[in-house]
Amino acid sequence: MQHYLARQRYLIDYTVxxxxxxxxxxxxxxxxxxxxxxxxxxxxxxxxxxxxEAEQLLSAAPEIVLQRLLAGRQELVPASYLEQMGRIRGVSxxxxxxxxxxxxxxxxxxxxxxxxxxRPLAADExxxxxxxxxxxxxxxxxxxxLRASDGRPVAFRVADTLAADxxxxxxxxxxxxxxxxxxxxxxxxxxxxxxxxxxxxxxEVRTVAEKLTLALPDTRPILRSEILRTYATLFSWRQGIVLxxxxxxxxAFVIFAWDKASGLSAEERREIGILxxxxxxxxxxxxxxxxxxxxxxLGAFLLGYLLAYLHVFYLDAGLFEPVLKGWAVLYPSxxxxxxxxxxxxxxxxxxxxxxxxxATIIPIWRAATTDPDAVMR
Amino acid sequence: MIELHEVKKxxxxxxxxxxxxxxxxxxxxxxxxxxxxxxxxxxxxTTLLSMIGSLSRPTAGRILLDGRPISGLPERFATQVRRDTxxxxxxxxxxxxxxxxxxxxxxxxxxxxxxxxxxxxxxxxLLERFDLAARASSRAEWLSGGEAQRAAICRALINxxxxxxxxxxxxxxxxxxxxxxxxxxGELVAEGKTVLLTSHDPAVFGSPQVDRVVEVHAxxxxxxx
Numbered sequence: 001m002q003h004y005l006a007r008q009r010y011l012i013d014y015t016v017x018x019x020x021x022x023x024x025x026x027x028x029x030x031x032x033x034x035x036x037x038x039x040x041x042x043x044x045x046x047x048x049x050x051x052x053e054a055e056q057l058l059s060a061a062p063e064i065v066l067q068r069l070l071a072g073r074q075e076l077v078p079a080s081y082l083e084q085m086g087r088i089r090g091v092s093x094x095x096x097x098x099x100x101x102x103x104x105x106x107x108x109x110x111x112x113x114x115x116x117x118x119r120p121l122a123a124d125e126x127x128x129x130x131x132x133x134x135x136x137x138x139x140x141x142x143x144x145x146l147r148a149s150d151g152r153p154v155a156f157r158v159a160d161t162l163a164a165d166x167x168x169x170x171x172x173x174x175x176x177x178x179x180x181x182x183x184x185x186x187x188x189x190x191x192x193x194x195x196x197x198x199x200x201x202x203x204e205v206r207t208v209a210e211k212l213t214l215a216l217p218d219t220r221p222i223l224r225s226e227i228l229r230t231y232a233t234l235f236s237w238r239q240g241i242v243l244x245x246x247x248x249x250x251x252a253f254v255i256f257a258w259d260k261a262s263g264l265s266a267e268e269r270r271e272i273g274i275l276x277x278x279x280x281x282x283x284x285x286x287x288x289x290x291x292x293x294x295x296x297x298l299g300a301f302l303l304g305y306l307l308a309y310l311h312v313f314y315l316d317a318g319l320f321e322p323v324l325k326g327w328a329v330l331y332p333s334x335x336x337x338x339x340x341x342x343x344x345x346x347x348x349x350x351x352x353x354x355x356x357x358x359a360t361i362i363p364i365w366r367a368a369t370t371d372p373d374a375v376m377r
Numbered sequence: 378m379i380e381l382h383e384v385k386k387x388x389x390x391x392x393x394x395x396x397x398x399x400x401x402x403x404x405x406x407x408x409x410x411x412x413x414x415x416x417x418x419x420x421x422x423t424t425l426l427s428m429i430g431s432l433s434r435p436t437a438g439r440i441l442l443d444g445r446p447i448s449g450l451p452e453r454f455a456t457q458v459r460r461d462t463x464x465x466x467x468x469x470x471x472x473x474x475x476x477x478x479x480x481x482x483x484x485x486x487x488x489x490x491x492x493x494x495x496x497x498x499x500x501x502x503l504l505e506r507f508d509l510a511a512r513a514s515s516r517a518e519w520l521s522g523g524e525a526q527r528a529a530i531c532r533a534l535i536n537x538x539x540x541x542x543x544x545x546x547x548x549x550x551x552x553x554x555x556x557x558x559x560x561x562x563g564e565l566v567a568e569g570k571t572v573l574l575t576s577h578d579p580a581v582f583g584s585p586q587v588d589r590v591v592e593v594h595a596x597x598x599x600x601x602x
Contacts, residue, residue: 007487017475267474281452283453284487284488
């Protein structure tokens, strides 16, 4: 074992000395390789982090949201539906929700307006999301004037702004009292935007949803798991767009790396002949070349991943931000929580380190198995 | 003792350009002697030497080292024999460019996994002996012809081989350097090494350090003296 390790150490020593001989060429390769890993890892880390964030935020959302449909479009739900649906086993809580969108021509953005259940607000008070506060320059005690559905302006005082940690979803949010909401959007008493139901056992969610569609045929239940899936798809789609954009660069790198790794120059062939003639085995030559591929690709992988980690979690993924996030006009200022997924690292490792290392070994295997007497001729 | 029994070597066997470089050579080479293979270019002396040194296998016949067959060994064992028994000084010296002289000298010992410190000391001692200590950290391509050959000799001796094989060792040297090489050869034989050379340089096969001259012509031995 000790002999094996000593031998590997010698091979690594030789490989490092060998790489340093063509310093600029190998540094260039390392740089491009690192850049490719950096870009791929940035996209993966960032989208993964977005998904995590969305999952965490939605974990508090109701399991089922029930919407009423009229001619296939969403319609206000009468409060009486809460009674009409009857007692359904497994539903621990149900309530009506009031929410909607408000278009602000000043910043040309849509706000999400919501009536909170756990936060009593006075009729003239609102709580705004951090993104909205930023874009309208609002602070505590400032006034925001909104136009009611009948055209009259209604002034609200900003009682608070929402914490930045949930900004991904709450950037464009306005919270207001129920009475103010009904007044602003002219929603009659006894009607809600939709109904929210909490189901404790996740396995009962689908059964409850089926019962609801039978009891209230003009409604449609939306499950939290479906919303999560939609978000996941959305993020994957965005990730896909970035990856497609990167594909060209990737392809160029693959061609470049393959050419560099798999082509053996006359000098390299001569060197292999010398090494074999002075007593190196085929396995030693292959081992040396393996280390060459492994050192470059592993170095690039570690460096690229580290840079991507810093880019995503400390510089808030500045390069990809506009593409990868933001479904509202007001861009959320999102600080991803550092997170590393083992499987993701393994996937990236497999697709970056493995092919290059293999590409370096295959041609060397052919050269290394030839007779060493070539150097004598 | 090295014995060759009816050794033949063909290149491109079975193809239209088949060529028999060695056509049946039987020979016994004594230990602690300087044996020179002389002959014109293409006579087969280098091919013969590369088979003796386990760099290539004969197409037919057997080669024995101290009674042990070495010509039909699988590649791994042949490499081991080559590494432990033979040291090579090639005609073009074949030092690896970009590496230091010290690294070049240590190179043949890498696969043995020897202790690094003792290996480095052994390499430095050899460089010292051949007056190259000051050039230890120089790159191989910066050496003069004589220095390069001495570095190649150091490299050939790093694994303490019984047999030193040198192919046309004086072809790229002036007469003073050729003489100095022959002096080194004399010293090595005095230490117990066996030296095999190929040459068509009269200064070599006429030298008093040489014990025996074997003449090769068209793949056969003409005479031995």
